[in-house]
Amino acid sequence: MSVTLKDVALAARVSISTASRALGGSGLTSERTQQRLTRIARELGYRPNPIARGLKTGQSRLVGLLVHNLANASFQVMAEVVQARLKALGYQMLLCIAGDDPQLESDTLTTLADHRVDGLIVVPTGKNGARLTALANEIPIVCLVRRDDGTDLETVLADxxxxxxxxxxxxxxxxxxxxxxxxxxxxxxxxxxxxxxxxxxxxxxxxxxxxxxxxxxxxxxxxxxxxxxxxxxxxxxxxxxxxxxxxxxxxxxxxxxxxxxxxxxxxxxxxxxxxxxxxxxxxxxxxxxNGASDLANLAVDRLLHRMDAKGNGADGVREYRVGARLVKRDSCRPFDPSPRKSSATKSSRAKA
Amino acid sequence: MSVTLKDVALAARVSISTASRALGGSGLTSERTQQRLTRIARELGYRPNPIARGLKTGQSRLVGLLVHNLANASFQVMAEVVQARLKALGYQMLLCIAGDDPQLESDTLTTLADHRVDGLIVVPTGKNGARLTALANEIPIVCLVRRDDGTDLETVLADxxxxxxxxxxxxxxxxxxxxxxxxxxxxxxxxxxxxxxxxxxxxxxxxxxxxxxxxxxxxxxxxxxxxxxxxxxxxxxxxxxxxxxxxxxxxxxxxxxxxxxxxxxxxxxxxxxxxxxxxxxxxxxxxxxNGASDLANLAVDRLLHRMDAKGNGADGVREYRVGARLVKRDSCRPFDPSPRKSSATKSSRAKA
DNA sequence: CGCATTGCTGCAAACGATTGCAGTATTGGC
DNA sequence: GCCAATACTGCAATCGTTTGCAGCAATGCG
Structure with a gap:
């Protein structure tokens, strides 16, 4: 297939472990070999295989995002924000769409867990609290936008x-x-x-x-x-x-x-x-x-925090609120008490 | 961590390879052991680790979808269709959003390739033809909605x-x-x-x-x-x-x-x-x-076909067209030749 | 009863990376 | 000039699966 660490090591006439250490920036190799290996790796077009790495380290560098649909503009911006933030950190987003269907949500959760995602952001239907709680023992999870009353997972909500x-x-x-x-x-x-x-x-x-x-x-x-x-x-x-x-x-x-x-x-x-x-x-x-992008950003922050502080389940705050913002445009005007009944009239287009 | 094949094998008092074969449905094990192992695996809650499997088989069961954004309704339905189709086949969708930016597209392509996706559906910006062509040697790729003139990849287009x-x-x-x-x-x-x-x-x-x-x-x-x-x-x-x-x-x-x-x-x-x-x-x-869901479906079909028929690069057809459909609603009416100039009038709300 | 065939099963080597441990230069101190 | 400390480097095991090959029992046939 593609260029492996072995190929690089061979070309550089060092062992695989040295190659790994040099490229991994462990600081355990001499300056010279490190530079040499970096060069050779680049020349050969070596790119580490995340699957092999994942097997050893137990990480997939994948984060799941489970939303109801994509038609809702809030979910769109959330998906875009999450994907952008994660990308910058070397993670990839696994986007799943489960409608508002608890069964589908449960199935999708299983799939995501199977794929060994490193973290999970979920907009819960509210019907799979137990499932989510159980899963949270394996994977860091943050709920978004909706609270699932069946669980006390960390949740990021709009106010x-x-x-x-x-x-x-x-x-x-x-x-x-x-x-x-x-x-x-x-x-x-x-x-x-x-x-x-x-x-x-x-x-x-x-x-x-x-x-x-x-x-x-x-x-x-x-x-x-x-x-x-x-x-x-x-x-x-x-x-x-x-x-x-x-x-x-x-x-x-x-x-x-x-x-x-x-x-x-x-x-x-x-x-x-x-x-x-x-x-x-x-x-x-x-x-x-409702501040969809703030919500998404905060959810990513919290998830990242959880992924770092692995294991320590209970850290006080379990609910975060993101403030809403009134955006005044042109669809509201002061109440005009002049008698005007339902759909009868449709006059007054004159510019005031 | 979680339950591995080894645990199942141990519990069933068979070797790991037998367990693998029994659960993999290879047909090389006796009916009895197969059933026994399936039962034990279920009891233990065994779920195969796709990372380990991927390392051995060279597959990730991941398929990338690269679109420009999610605000466009066509991309929304495409994403939803692709994710649903793939899910049914045991694949997961890696959704990436690269705007209309060639540089970002190129980077994202790299990320996707790094993650060793089994296939890729791309809405190309049109500026990375060479890159795509090169990548197509490693990964089955299908282009969607837009043609990249710099490459002759299989492309699914709206007519x-x-x-x-x-x-x-x-x-x-x-x-x-x-x-x-x-x-x-x-x-x-x-x-x-x-x-x-x-x-x-x-x-x-x-x-x-x-x-x-x-x-x-x-x-x-x-x-x-x-x-x-x-x-x-x-x-x-x-x-x-x-x-x-x-x-x-x-x-x-x-x-x-x-x-x-x-x-x-x-x-x-x-x-x-x-x-x-x-x-x-x-x-x-x-x-x-433009038939976004037809487009997405066809793209998935073609991608799957490519993923099956691995390697055989050239198979005739390189461009597929999906017909467009006129949906008549209420915003068009027969031309009325009566003289009416620009924004002057705004009469005629009478129901015809 | 002996031997080849068939049908399962286990051993062990992969896949590509990471990492503890041990081994080998290199350097400096005395 | 010898030894200890230091700085690298290599060996080999490991992660969880798959899979070619070999072993072994059971079966059928002559």
Missing amino acids: DSEGAYVGTRYLIELGHRRIGIIVGRPDTTSGRERLSGYVRALREASIQVDDALIHAGHFEPETGAASCRKLLDLAEPPSAIFVANHEATLGVLRVIAERGLSIPDDLSLLCYEHSPWFEWHRPAISIVD | DSEGAYVGTRYLIELGHRRIGIIVGRPDTTSGRERLSGYVRALREASIQVDDALIHAGHFEPETGAASCRKLLDLAEPPSAIFVANHEATLGVLRVIAERGLSIPDDLSLLCYEHSPWFEWHRPAISIVD
């Missing part, structure tokens, strides 16, 4: 409660009183926390929480569309909608367009998470940015 | 010329005569081919090709926006725009919104490649689908 709070407060400050929210399933941490942030902001402003304005559901455009319709059909429809569930946004936008409503004139819209087309959409959509 | 032809003809059939096109850089195969399909369709319909209607540039929203502005500012602006460059679409949509133009009433819009929000956008945007 969803704070994010939703900040977003809701922004809308309140603009004068909105009836604020609809479309949020993720209550059996996910993010769903629960975003909802709690919303409620907290309302309470703080002494606004009555109206259950009719709260819609929780799966992460799909269809669900978002359905929720949006219900909100708009209310006798007293909201003047602002906070779509705190990224995937639902597409559906919401469609319904708004269908009804001929104009943003932000007829309705203020605030969304969650970053997506390239939120910026380019007209009007540009204001968002609460 | 971009056909796609652009079909799209353009569709617009012509709707009665459009002045059709603007925004297309990729002419130094990429896709850029050239899409343009050629456009020109072919026009010629076929005996429509004069007007260079002012053709904009080629980098794959970025900004470029798209700039091109779109120029098109709309023409003395005789187009009645339809074909954005045959996926990344540019965001910019185009923004400019259209900024000018208060309505699609498809004021302008027909046809885009290239699939993206989830094209469907959910109102009006839903018609596209020419």
Whole structure:
């Protein structure tokens, strides 16, 4: 096949071990041989075989990243960040996509473990806590974005409660009183926390929480569309909608367009998470940015830390929070109390 | 560490080689020992160490996928398809992201080769042909989506010329005569081919090709926006725009919104490649689908074929084409010859 | 009953690197 | 000039598997 250490050693007329030591920079060889071997290795195009090395050292230089999908922009940037960071450190990323399916997650975890990854970053479904805990005895693991309640693994989370709070407060400050929210399933941490942030902001402003304005559901455009319709059909429809569930946004936008409503004139819209087309959409959509790249970076940091401090299982902190950031664009405007009912009108395109 | 073959052999009171043969399903062991060993292995939780196996067999069971980014929806689905297909075959995908940067591509290629991947699917930048050719002697490689002119590696391409032809003809059939096109850089195969399909369709319909209607540039929203502005500012602006460059679409949509133009009433819009929000956008945007998942599937097929038929370098076909598909939605309508100039009007929302 | 065939099984050598231990120059001190 | 210390270098074992070859029992045939 390719050039092995043996070939280099042969060419340099030294033993394999000397060659290994010289190239490995162990400092146990003379300056001269080291330089000579480096030169010869380069000339021959020698590149160490990580498989053989791995067998001896017990490391694969591979790190697994397990996400739900790639359609979600947050996962995209996380994947890109993780791959870039790891690459710089000589690791390679093994990217796996397990949907939101616990069975598939479990299988994939097995595959990853089989491949002897040196570390693992997982966005858990939440249904494989025991499995993850068991695996954590073999491999350093860090959970990302979601908490798996079945385990106490180190977890890097977005501060969803704070994010939703900040977003809701922004809308309140603009004068909105009836604020609809479309949020993720209550059996996910993010769903629960975003909802709690919303409620907290309302309470703080002494606004009555109206259950009719709260819609929780799966992460799909269809669900978002359905929720949006219900909100708009209310006798007293909201003047602002906070779509705190990224995937639902597409559906919401469609319904708004269908009804001929104009943003932000007829309705203020605030969304969650970053997506390239939120910026380019007209009007540009204001968002609460959950800081996907910060999350990914922190997860890598923590994983690296764990991989270094091998073995010492318990080191205090088990949960890290990354702050959310409000990005104001053009989809929210101060509440205008002039009577305007649901989808009836669609006037006012005049530039103010 | 974990359970090794030795442990299994010891527990079963057979030699390591017998254990290996029994579990490997070589058919060289008696039915009885085979079953016994399988049972014991399961009980002990034995899982073969791919690193050790790899060292012996020279295989890593890893396949590299090198793409430009993950923001492009086509790359997303390709990554998902490749990972799913490979997983089913016991391979794992090593996903690398090298932007459109030849240097980074070259580095990444090295990393991938170092990790001894069993195969490689590459979306080439086009600047590392020699490198790829050299690498192909060691590793089966299939190029995807783009052709690298510096090499004659097997390549799976979208039929971009056909796609652009079909799209353009569709617009012509709707009665459009002045059709603007925004297309990729002419130094990429896709850029050239899409343009050629456009020109072919026009010629076929005996429509004069007007260079002012053709904009080629980098794959970025900004470029798209700039091109779109120029098109709309023409003395005789187009009645339809074909954005045959996926990344540019965001910019185009923004400019259209900024000018208060309505699609498809004021302008027909046809885009290239699939993206989830094209469907959910109102009006839903018609596209020419390049068949990303077909492309990925075919690339995997070809790669597997190469990996089987190891060594025999030259087998006739070197280029595979995957047909494009026109997906009609709501962003194109028949040409209305009534005089309507640029951004002046924005009437007509009445449901037809 | 003897011998060749068949069917399993075990021994041992790989695969390509790392590393503890022992051996050999080289140097300096006395 | 001799010996100890120092500085390299080489031998060989090892990581967990696979696999060619040889050994050995059981079987069938004459």
